Amino acid sequence: xxxxxxxxxxxxxxxxxxxxxxxxxxxxxxxxxxxxxxxxxxxxxxxxxxxxxxxxxxxxxxxxxxxxxxxxxxxxxxxxxxxxxxxxxxxxxxxxxxxxxxxxxxxxxxxxxxxxxxxxxx
Amino acid sequence: xxxxxxxxxxxxxxxxxxxxxxxxxxxxxxxxxxxxxxxxxxxxxxxxxxxxxxxxxxxxxxxxxxxxxxxxxxxxxxxxxxxxxxxxxxxxxxxxxxxxxxxxxxxxxxxxxxxxxxxxxxxxxxxxxxxxxxxxxxxxxxxxxxxxxxxxxxxxxxxxxxxxxxxxxxxxxxxxxxxxxxxxxxxxxxxxxxxxxxxxxxxxxxxxxxxxxxxxxxxxxxxxxxxxxxxxxxxxxxxxxxxxxxxxxxxxxxxxxxxxxxxxxxxxxxxxxxxxxxxxxxxxxxxxxxxxxxxxxxxxxxxxxxxxxxxxxxxxxxxxxxxxxxxxxxxxxxxxxxxxxxxxxxxxxxxxxxxxxxxxxxxxxxxxxxxxxxxxxxxxxxxxxxxxxxxxxxxxxxxxxxxxxxxxxxxxxxxxxxxxxxxxxxxxxxxxxxxxxxxxxxxxxxxxxxxxxxxxxxxxxxxxxxxxxxxxxxxxxxxxxxxxxxxxxxxxxxxxxxxxxxxxxxxxxxxxxxxxxxxxxxxxxxxxxxxxxxxxxxxxxxxxxxxxxxxxxxxxxxxxxxxxxxxxxxxxxxxxxxxxxxxxxxxxxxxxxxxxxxxxxxxxxxxxxxxxxxxxxxxxxxxxxxxxxxxxxxxxxxxxxxxxxxxxxxxxxxxxxxxxxxxxxxxxxxxxxxxxxxxxxxxxxxxxxxxxxxxxxxxxxxxxxxxxxxxxxxxxxxxxxxxxxxxxxxxxxxxxxxxxxxxxxxxxxxxxxxxxxxxxxxxxxxxxxxxxxxxxxxxxxxxxxxxxxxxxxxxxxxxxxxxxxxxxxxxxxxxxxxxxxxxxxxxxxxxxxxxxxxxxxxxxxxxx
Numbered sequence: 001x002x003x004x005x006x007x008x009x010x011x012x013x014x015x016x017x018x019x020x021x022x023x024x025x026x027x028x029x030x031x032x033x034x035x036x037x038x039x040x041x042x043x044x045x046x047x048x049x050x051x052x053x054x055x056x057x058x059x060x061x062x063x064x065x066x067x068x069x070x071x072x073x074x075x076x077x078x079x080x081x082x083x084x085x086x087x088x089x090x091x092x093x094x095x096x097x098x099x100x101x102x103x104x105x106x107x108x109x110x111x112x113x114x115x116x117x118x119x120x121x122x
Numbered sequence: 123x124x125x126x127x128x129x130x131x132x133x134x135x136x137x138x139x140x141x142x143x144x145x146x147x148x149x150x151x152x153x154x155x156x157x158x159x160x161x162x163x164x165x166x167x168x169x170x171x172x173x174x175x176x177x178x179x180x181x182x183x184x185x186x187x188x189x190x191x192x193x194x195x196x197x198x199x200x201x202x203x204x205x206x207x208x209x210x211x212x213x214x215x216x217x218x219x220x221x222x223x224x225x226x227x228x229x230x231x232x233x234x235x236x237x238x239x240x241x242x243x244x245x246x247x248x249x250x251x252x253x254x255x256x257x258x259x260x261x262x263x264x265x266x267x268x269x270x271x272x273x274x275x276x277x278x279x280x281x282x283x284x285x286x287x288x289x290x291x292x293x294x295x296x297x298x299x300x301x302x303x304x305x306x307x308x309x310x311x312x313x314x315x316x317x318x319x320x321x322x323x324x325x326x327x328x329x330x331x332x333x334x335x336x337x338x339x340x341x342x343x344x345x346x347x348x349x350x351x352x353x354x355x356x357x358x359x360x361x362x363x364x365x366x367x368x369x370x371x372x373x374x375x376x377x378x379x380x381x382x383x384x385x386x387x388x389x390x391x392x393x394x395x396x397x398x399x400x401x402x403x404x405x406x407x408x409x410x411x412x413x414x415x416x417x418x419x420x421x422x423x424x425x426x427x428x429x430x431x432x433x434x435x436x437x438x439x440x441x442x443x444x445x446x447x448x449x450x451x452x453x454x455x456x457x458x459x460x461x462x463x464x465x466x467x468x469x470x471x472x473x474x475x476x477x478x479x480x481x482x483x484x485x486x487x488x489x490x491x492x493x494x495x496x497x498x499x500x501x502x503x504x505x506x507x508x509x510x511x512x513x514x515x516x517x518x519x520x521x522x523x524x525x526x527x528x529x530x531x532x533x534x535x536x537x538x539x540x541x542x543x544x545x546x547x548x549x550x551x552x553x554x555x556x557x558x559x560x561x562x563x564x565x566x567x568x569x570x571x572x573x574x575x576x577x578x579x580x581x582x583x584x585x586x587x588x589x590x591x592x593x594x595x596x597x598x599x600x601x602x603x604x605x606x607x608x609x610x611x612x613x614x615x616x617x618x619x620x621x622x623x624x625x626x627x628x629x630x631x632x633x634x635x636x637x638x639x640x641x642x643x644x645x646x647x648x649x650x651x652x653x654x655x656x657x658x659x660x661x662x663x664x665x666x667x668x669x670x671x672x673x674x675x676x677x678x679x680x681x682x683x684x685x686x687x688x689x690x691x692x693x694x695x696x697x698x699x700x701x702x703x704x705x706x707x708x709x710x711x712x713x714x715x716x717x718x719x720x721x722x723x724x725x726x727x728x729x730x731x732x733x734x735x736x737x738x739x740x741x742x743x744x745x746x747x748x749x750x751x752x753x754x755x756x757x758x759x760x761x762x763x764x765x766x767x768x769x770x771x772x773x774x775x776x777x778x779x780x781x782x783x784x785x786x787x788x789x790x791x792x793x794x795x796x797x798x799x800x801x802x803x804x805x806x807x808x809x810x811x812x813x814x815x816x817x818x819x820x821x822x823x824x825x826x827x828x829x830x831x832x833x834x835x836x837x838x839x840x841x842x843x844x845x846x847x848x849x850x851x852x853x854x855x856x857x858x859x860x861x862x863x864x865x866x867x868x869x870x871x872x873x874x875x876x877x878x879x880x881x882x883x884x885x886x887x888x889x890x891x892x893x894x895x896x897x898x899x900x901x902x903x904x905x906x907x908x909x910x911x912x913x914x915x916x917x918x919x920x921x922x923x924x925x926x927x928x929x930x931x932x933x934x935x936x937x938x939x940x941x942x943x944x945x946x947x948x949x950x951x952x953x954x955x956x957x958x959x960x961x962x963x964x965x966x967x968x969x970x
Contacts (some may be wrong), residue, residue, distance in 0.1 A: 023150065023165040043138075063166060066175035070306065070928025076171045076876015077310075090164040097150060100143040105134045 003039060004047070010037040011052045014098050015059055023094075027101045049099040052084035056091035064086070078084050123287055130451065158310050163178035167363040171954060173306040173929035184962070186298065187969045190290035191215055197224050201948050203956040204923030204931035206953045207453040213280075216456040217470045221291025221318070222966065224450055227468040228925040229296070229315055230305040230447045232873055236322040236468060239329040241524065246311050246800035248527040256534050257521045257797045262330065265536075267324035268571045273571030274320075281575040285320035292318035294966070296609050305926060307872065326468035327575075331568040333441070334486045334600035338495045341548065341562075342798035344633045349791070350820060352391075358800045358818060359631070361669070365807060366624050366688035367695045368672050369603060369665045370653050372959045386790040389630040392496035394418050396552035396688040398560070398633075400795045413458075417893030418485035418900075419724070420603065421694055425611020427702045432908035433607035436720045438472055438900040439485025440773065440893050443868040445820065445933065447921030449902045451472075453950060454582070461582040462915065465900050467925075471578035472545060474902060476913050479585045480608045481906040485597070485665045487601035488686070489621045491637070492566035493643075495541045495636030496560050501714045508539055511639035515540070534894040539563045541636055563636055565643065567620055572598035586610040594618040595649050609908045615663040616671050617653040620646040659848065662698040666691035666891075687889045688803055689730040694891055697723050720905050720915070724893040726944035727766040729805055732776050736764070738809065739779070746834035755841050755857070768861030768885035773859060778840040783833055791822035837878055864896055868936070870921060870927075875925050882940055892942070903944055912951065916944035 013033055064071040064087040073084035080086050081085035150161030193211030196219040199204050208219035225232065237243050243251035243256030274282040296315045308314060340731060346355055351745045420437040428434065441448055449464035454472060463475015474483055489507035498509040509513040518538040525531045537544040547563035551557050573596055580593035590606045594616055601619025622643040654668035655663055668691035701719055740760055742803050746752050755775055788799040808816060819828040824832065844857045853862060861883035870877035886892035893899065904917040918937040924931035940944060948959060
């Protein structure tokens with residue numbers, strides 16, 4: 001439960017970053033924030049992808065629905081039958097990207113700690 | 123941090139995670155073929171979701187400081203239809219405001235159109251546009267635009283300053299944008315808006331001239347000369363149709379039709395001795411650019427025919443339908459001008475419209491202002507020396523660098539001769555079987571510098587029909603039929619333009635001999651001898667792209683009026699005669715009827731071709747049909763009212779039937795793509811003629827006695843085609859409605875799927891006043907009059923004011939346009955647009 005709450009806070013902050021910063025800056029900052037908020041666990045990646053996909057889907061669906069004209073045009077461009085599919089596609093893409101960025105960031109932290117622990121053990 | 127259970131080797135896991143992340147990061151950062159980098163494009167911060175301009179009413183005006191403004195301020199108020207009303211203190215600021223407002227709505231369109239004209243699309247789209255760019259460079263538009271600007275700088279610096287001010291306005295808007303606000307098309311292509319200059323304005327003017335005058339039929343006619351004699355071709359492809367209703371007949375043309383200035387043009391057809399092959403796709407698309415059955419209409423009814431004493435003017439120019447639309451509505455107000463109408467995005471001034479004293483509308487004249495000359499160079503391919511008047515003359519070689527996105531630039535040679543650039547090279551398949559390449563020089567009026575900017579500047583400020591007539595004296599290209607009216611009740615029609623004098627029937631009809639010492643043009647038809655009429659007795663004037671007069675001695679030999687049917691002009695003339703036959707009793711009885719009558723006439727879908735031919739076809743066919751179903755279809759057609767409504771099944775059957783008859787009749791004598799068939803009007807005349815001697819005697823044309831069987835077989839084929847269509851589309855009826863079968867497509871300017879309209883349920887076709895076809899139609903409908911000395915006008919076009927696909931003003935006028943409903947135009951007489959009618963207001967102030 002504690003992990004889930006931390007995940008949720010991280011997801012919300014990622015969403016805010018995605019709205020107000022270029023995507024690569026948002027990913028970078030979110031990954032750094034992950035080091036303080038998240039833990040590297042066996043099921044963490046899957047859980048975060050799922051949760052983030054749900055949250056981003058709601059956000060993107062609402063955003064696309066309120067910008068129907070441009071969403072419909074871009075959906076047509078990608079030959080998608082409805083703009084909601086475009087919203088889900090966007091949400092899915094960013095969910096995977098953010099989650100993997102966080103995972104990489106956590107692996108750096110974990111690796112550093114592991115090396116440090118071994119060094120201290122010697 | 124709790125350590126994860128290590129089921130897999132540690133290093134493999136870390137590398138796997140990083141691998142997936144880096145793969146995704148790269149995928150988000152690079153374009154994948156036509157797909158832009160997904161990261162930026164899908165991001166809500168910078169992507170397409172930022173391209174949804176709000177049309178919510180903004181109470182507070184936005185204010186910006188601009189260094190380029192000469193006066194104190196420019197106000198741009200946008201009304202609820204999305205139309206900007208620009209108010210400025212002088213002409214230069216007015217142009218600045220027009221440039222700013224137009225760029226705000228149509229920046230991408232302006233950039234793409236001028237890039238296409240200049241042959242610079244490869245810079246945006248990459249290598250796939252190289253062939254297109256090379257073709258455009260060879261047509262010489264860039265050089266022509268540069269020459270035009272040089273001409274303006276020398277002869278009319280005021281107009282040049284207006285172009286500069288317009289450009290400054292466009293650039294001021296571009297500067298105000300962040301990359302997130304760039305139109306979505308830039309994001310899709312990964313490019314940025316370029317700086318706008320007066321050259322862009324001149325380029326767009328050249329593009330419009332080309333759209334309306336470009337003509338490649340001469341090649342096909344020269345091929346026909348290998349199979350038919352010149353006199354046979356003059357009969358099958360007449361310039362003048364004696365049975366048609368011309369723009370001006372003897373009753374209205376208060377001018378001499380004989381001209382002492384007419385000098386015989388000495389250009390003679392080139393001896394080709396073979397068939398020119400229309401081989402590659404690029405050449406074919408050029409050849410087929412002008413499809414038959416395009417159309418535009420305008421007409422004006424005299425003030426003496428209306429109880430309130432003011433004329434009524436209507437105009438619906440037909441063009442290729444695209445999104446964003448070719449037109450942009452605008453009102454321009456400064457101390458000496460207050461004009462409303464449609465402008466072309468990329469050009470200053472209003473092109474079709476009205477002010478408080480005059481109104482005007484235009485249709486394409488169609489007069490032939492382009493000739494192709496077969497040239498001989500001292501090698502098989504164009505090289506510096508070419509043969510002219512039995513001596514070798516040096517040509518000019520211009521090196522054109524074509525920049526290609528993501529690839530090294532490439533250079534092409536553009537060869538210039540005294541007869542114009544070498545714009546085409548075609549393979550000639552000789553009778554012996556040998557082939558050779560023939561280079562063709564293009565002599566085109568659009569290459570000669572002119573000052574149409576001054577003409578429209580003056581039209582926008584005219585107070586009377588006489589002032590409009592004087593303004594049109596400088597008009598060169600593209601040749602247009604201007605109808606005009608003023609509030610004193612006067613009307614007029616003038617076919618304006620510079621047209622080369624041609625009295626030889628061959629000149630302009632075939633490709634000509636470029637080696638001849640007399641190849642080229644001498645003089646133009648002088649202004650006084652242009653087709654024109656001023657307030658004629660009959661009380662109305664009209665044009666529908668048809669021939670200007672019946673009299674072939676006019677000096678107009680070789681027009682290009684076969685690109686459209688003369689039946690539209692005939693129908694308009696008939697209806698205007700009916701509408702003006704009786705003097706209206708009172709203002710109140712006239713006004714609703716007259717304005718709505720003119721609007722109805724713009725939407726008229728009565729097919730005179732069907733009216734004339736169907737009884738004959740029915741008589742021929744009735745005994746030859748082989749099954750009952752086809753007989754029932756024929757019965758249905760016999761009860762039809764000849765109206766091509768979208769819901770009409772009969773219209774679908776008739777149109778397909780006629781198409782098959784026409785194509786089959788000529789397919790052996792004039793096979794595509796190397797030949798051109800006689801026009802549909804000529805075919806109609808031949809079929810209706812009772813004289814056997816009228817029928818072509820050639821072995822390649824079927825005999826007259828065989829035609830009834832062809833007509834009957836064609837009906838069976840047409841019905842079969844329509845049934846197959848219905849089955850394929852799962853339509854409830856066995857035969858489709860006309861709007862289903864034909865319909866209309868309005869694609870995006872760059873053919874982006876999702877940005878255009880795939881299928882509109884429309885009626886009409888090229889033979890009816892509402893000449894909507896599958897891709898072409900009324901690009902602007904306008905009706906103007908005056909009530910109590912104040913102008914009142916209605917208009918609509920198939921699109922919307924905004925060029926942004928995310929705007930509710932992108933397609934909002936399409937449905938009213940499809941239904942033939944014109945919207946009242948908000949002409950502000952004095953001061954600013956009222957608050958309750960204002961959607962937004964931008965004030966551009968001089969930088970302190």
